[in-house]
Amino acid sequence: MTTTPKNSTNDKFNSEQVLVAPDDIFKTILGDGEDFFRSSAETLIEIKRKASFIAREKAENDESFRQIIPYVVIYRTHPKTEFFLFKRLNTQGEERLHNLYSLGAGGHINPIDKKKHDPLSAGLMRELEEELFLPDSYELSFKGWIYSRIDPVACVHAGMIYLMNVPDGEIRIRETDKMTGEWCDIPALISRKDSMEGWSRIVLEHLIG
Numbered sequence: 789m790t791t792t793p794k795n796s797t798n799d800k801f802n803s804e805q806v807l808v809a810p811d812d813i814f815k816t817i818l819g820d821g822e823d824f825f826r827s828s829a830e831t832l833i834e835i836k837r838k839a840s841f842i843a844r845e846k847a848e849n850d851e852s853f854r855q856i857i858p859y860v861v862i863y864r865t866h867p868k869t870e871f872f873l874f875k876r877l878n879t880q881g882e883e884r885l886h887n888l889y890s891l892g893a894g895g896h897i898n899p900i901d902k903k904k905h906d907p908l909s910a911g912l913m914r915e916l917e918e919e920l921f922l923p924d925s926y927e928l929s930f931k932g933w934i935y936s937r938i939d940p941v942a943c944v945h946a947g948m949i950y951l952m953n954v955p956d957g958e959i960r961i962r963e964t965d966k967m968t969g970e971w972c973d974i975p976a977l978i979s980r981k982d983s984m985e986g987w988s989r990i991v992l993e994h995l996i997g
Contacts, residue, residue: 804844807897808853813838814935814946823936823990836908841899847944854946858912859892861991864957870971872959877966889980891988893919921960927953938986947987
């Protein structure tokens with residue numbers, strides 16, 4: 789099965805280069821039949837060895853590749869445990885995600901990131917800094933991969949899932965023209981589940997479990 793992006797006429801979309809790895813390498817390392825995989829840093833190294841940059845237009849239409857997407861779930865534990873829930877506005881470039889809720893911040897890894905020692909980490913931080921005003925203090929930890937076929941978007945992407953603990957409980961969105969956000973506890977997240985993008989539903993099931 790292939791997917792055709794609705795916004796394929798966008799010049800930036802057509803010219804963008806994104807980091808991908810072969811679908812087979814994910815299947816070999818992670819297996820199949822699940823959606824969320826607890827994983828170690830070693831999987832990042834192995835998948836990075838097989839990664840390369842290709843045109844995003846090709847990547848969106850070829851399920852033999854998975855676009856590698858850092859996906860950072862932000863939470864705080866004071867005054868109670870809550871997670872930061874984004875809502876993607878219809879001004880974002882990816883039409884398939886318009887007006888859906890998301891538990892993750894992040895995006896594609898581009899050739900600019902390979903100038904750094906580790907393009908995966910560099911891409912993660914660049915995307916976070918583009919979307920958010922980062923707090924002075926936070927803890928970031930890798931938790932695993934989302935490797936799923938839950939919907940057409942998921943079939944051509946693989947998520948590197950990170951948790952970001954924000955001790956002071958403050959987070960501000962930089963791209964306010966593209967998204968809004970609010971702190972939600974688990975019951976509030978569950979009430980919005982039907983309006984979440986596919987990956988966020990997977991993350992929420994993992995959090996509940």
